[in-house]
Amino acid sequence: xxxxxxxxxxxxxxxxxxxxxxxxxxxxxxxxxxxxxxxxxxxxxxxxxxxxxxxxxxxxxxxxxxxxxxxxxxxxxxxxxxxxxxxxxxxxxxxxxxxxxxxxxxxxxxxxxxxxxxxxxxxxxxxxxxxxxxxxxxxxxxxxxxxxxxxxxxxxxxxxxxxxxxxxxxxxxxxxxxxxxxxxxxxxxxxxxxxxxxxxxxxxxxxxxxxxxxxxxxxxxxxxxxxxxxxxxxxxxxxxxxxxxxxxxxxxxxxxxxxx
Amino acid sequence: xxxxxxxxxxxxxxxxxxxxxxxxxxxxxxxxxxxxxxxxxxxxxxxxxxxxxxxxxxxxxxxxxxxxxxxxxxxxxxxxxxxxxxxxxxxxxxxxxxxxxxxxxxxxxxxxxxxxxxxxxxxxxxxxxxxxxxxxxxxxxxxxxxxxxxxxxxxxxxxxxxxxxxxxxxxxxxxxxxxxxxxxxxxxxxxxxxxxxxxxxxxxxxxxxxxxxxxxxxxxxxxxxxxxxxxxxxxxxxxxxxxxxxxxxxxxxxxxxxxxxxxxxxxxxxxxxxxxxxxxxxxxxxxxxxxxxxxxxxxxxxxxxxxxxxxxxxxxxxxxxxxxxxxxxxxxxxxxxxxxxxxxxxxxxxxxxxxxxxxxxxxxxxxxxxxxxxxxxxxxxxxxxxxxxxxxxxxxxxxxxxxxxxxxxxxxxxxxxxxxxxxxxxx
Numbered sequence: 001x002x003x004x005x006x007x008x009x010x011x012x013x014x015x016x017x018x019x020x021x022x023x024x025x026x027x028x029x030x031x032x033x034x035x036x037x038x039x040x041x042x043x044x045x046x047x048x049x050x051x052x053x054x055x056x057x058x059x060x061x062x063x064x065x066x067x068x069x070x071x072x073x074x075x076x077x078x079x080x081x082x083x084x085x086x087x088x089x090x091x092x093x094x095x096x097x098x099x100x101x102x103x104x105x106x107x108x109x110x111x112x113x114x115x116x117x118x119x120x121x122x123x124x125x126x127x128x129x130x131x132x133x134x135x136x137x138x139x140x141x142x143x144x145x146x147x148x149x150x151x152x153x154x155x156x157x158x159x160x161x162x163x164x165x166x167x168x169x170x171x172x173x174x175x176x177x178x179x180x181x182x183x184x185x186x187x188x189x190x191x192x193x194x195x196x197x198x199x200x201x202x203x204x205x206x207x208x209x210x211x212x213x214x215x216x217x218x219x220x221x222x223x224x225x226x227x228x229x230x231x232x233x234x235x236x237x238x239x240x241x242x243x244x245x246x247x248x249x250x251x252x253x254x255x256x257x258x259x260x
Numbered sequence: 261x262x263x264x265x266x267x268x269x270x271x272x273x274x275x276x277x278x279x280x281x282x283x284x285x286x287x288x289x290x291x292x293x294x295x296x297x298x299x300x301x302x303x304x305x306x307x308x309x310x311x312x313x314x315x316x317x318x319x320x321x322x323x324x325x326x327x328x329x330x331x332x333x334x335x336x337x338x339x340x341x342x343x344x345x346x347x348x349x350x351x352x353x354x355x356x357x358x359x360x361x362x363x364x365x366x367x368x369x370x371x372x373x374x375x376x377x378x379x380x381x382x383x384x385x386x387x388x389x390x391x392x393x394x395x396x397x398x399x400x401x402x403x404x405x406x407x408x409x410x411x412x413x414x415x416x417x418x419x420x421x422x423x424x425x426x427x428x429x430x431x432x433x434x435x436x437x438x439x440x441x442x443x444x445x446x447x448x449x450x451x452x453x454x455x456x457x458x459x460x461x462x463x464x465x466x467x468x469x470x471x472x473x474x475x476x477x478x479x480x481x482x483x484x485x486x487x488x489x490x491x492x493x494x495x496x497x498x499x500x501x502x503x504x505x506x507x508x509x510x511x512x513x514x515x516x517x518x519x520x521x522x523x524x525x526x527x528x529x530x531x532x533x534x535x536x537x538x539x540x541x542x543x544x545x546x547x548x549x550x551x552x553x554x555x556x557x558x559x560x561x562x563x564x565x566x567x568x569x570x571x572x573x574x575x576x577x578x579x580x581x582x583x584x585x586x587x588x589x590x591x592x593x594x595x596x597x598x599x600x601x602x603x604x605x606x607x608x609x610x611x612x613x614x615x616x617x618x619x620x621x622x623x624x625x626x627x628x629x630x631x632x633x634x635x636x637x638x639x640x641x642x643x644x645x646x647x648x649x650x651x652x653x654x655x656x657x658x659x660x661x662x663x664x665x666x667x668x669x670x671x672x673x674x675x676x677x678x679x680x681x682x683x684x685x686x687x
Contacts, residue, residue, distance in 0.1 A: 068619070068622075070622045073622075075619075075622050075623060076623070076648055076650065076651050077651070096651070097651040097652060097686065098289060098290075098291075098651070098652055098686035098687055099291070099652075099654070099684075099686040101289045101686075102287075102289055102328075108457075110460060111457065111460055111462075111482075112482075116409065116413070117289075117328065121383075121384060121385075121386075121455070121464075123386070123480075124386075124462055124480040124481070124482060124488060124490075125482075125488065126482045126484075126485055126486050126487060126488050126539075126541055127482075127485050128485045128486040128541045128543070129541045129547065138485075170483075170484050170485075171460060171482055171483070171484055171485060172485060173485050174485075195543060196484075196485075199543075201543055227543060227544060228544075246371070247428075248371055248372065248426065251426050251428065251431070252457065252462075253424065253426045253431035253455065254426055257338075257366055257368065257374050257424075257426075259285075259332040259336065259338055
């Protein structure tokens, strides 16, 4: 009887020890493997992972509310519907406030036009021209970084991988961007936007990660003005869905024929 | 109005026939603008001695509802209407009318081929202050107290039919304007247009065949992230600029004439019009636009001096009639001179500048525009401030301040300046 009990206790002890000894060692190994994988990824691959979090695919649609704040006080907001095609084409329709209703902003590659209903042809504009608050046209119309910027890893800490994004061409909105990427999950957490003369212009914080189209994605981006402290703008994303918008919508001549 | 109604019925019928009464969506937007203008009148100008010829009012109340309706169907057809009902009241008049800027059907024949039929405010060009290649807007009334963008939106359209073929890198348009006198002043004309985009350049060529052959070119591009440049050009055979011509000498050998208005005689001369401009946006949102335009059709220094000599002489004769002549003869001559004044297009060289600072202190929008006549150094400055009361309403203060010598283009105007307060409500 004693022998039998001893055997059972021994078996239980053995199994328990196996369980408690192997699981942590496996987890540690997984972490090590993941860590090695992270350390093996180059800057371009990391940026692609970041872009895949921000954009669910190449063709999709989402709604955006842009709310500027000054010293904590909310200013009038704008509501927009954004259609994206092949990453580098975006069509932004202004839906609110009524004064701007019906305006269209088209970005095709690095070209940008605005169309005001009732007027002539779309007018070519520069990416720097501001939409509202701290948000420029390019911030809304361009949803991925890898089209316009070349990435380089400048630092790996326990928490972040710090990427330096340098403009590929002269006609992009920012000279360079420093992007703080979460080391565990590649979430973009913070971005510093610089002018071509290395002047810090804005800081963006990516927040409110929610599961959208099968992945956790930031649903709120806070853009702080570094030239005027205390002023910031909140961009709230919603209604993201995969949708293939016809290619003709992204032709500048088509804007006046667009059916809402 | 009856014509507009008839067109509305025809287009509606066409639309319902095409769309086969299925899959509709309705879209609208609109605004109501209430404006009070105050004019600081001059007691005496060369064109209006002692304010005798035109007794301008010192104020004007103005109310203008403006609506846009679109009826769309899922087969790619749209019926679009834009109408304004301006009402104004001053010491001289009390007036309202219905203006139909747009009333047209836009039909997708194939995914790349569109047909537009009806009344349509069709404008071309890349310039903000002046559009030498926009050939279909010349004879319409424009409210110069509005911003440059609003001036383009709020213009009565022309009856036309347009076919547009849109390809990936270029677009071809063919527009015909019927010369039907009961519909519009314009004679029959055909406008063809090719527009293209390559790399970061937009380029367009227009050719209009009508009363006068016209050729236009547009170019625009961006350099870097903040600078935009544009160029617009127009070539025109013959002139539509009116001049004063002598009819007869009232008393032989006196040098006192009666006049009439006429176009310049040289119909074969090619007139060149050019606009070159750029805009720059600073990181703090301040946007600057500078444009220079050259209008060869405008008066040269000699023509302007001849015009001013006629006006000055008739002003003098009106105040001190020679040979006991009826002053009405001279007021009529001055009336003709007033009639041909087409401000901002009278001379050859102009400079336009506009600075706008949106969201200044959060809800203010500041603008300062200046149009400078390089030939006679006269100008109009237009400062303004707009405040967003809430999401649907704004209140704005703006001024037009005219300066220049008494014989200069903007110095001839009957007021020193005009101040406005404007309340706008958006639906």
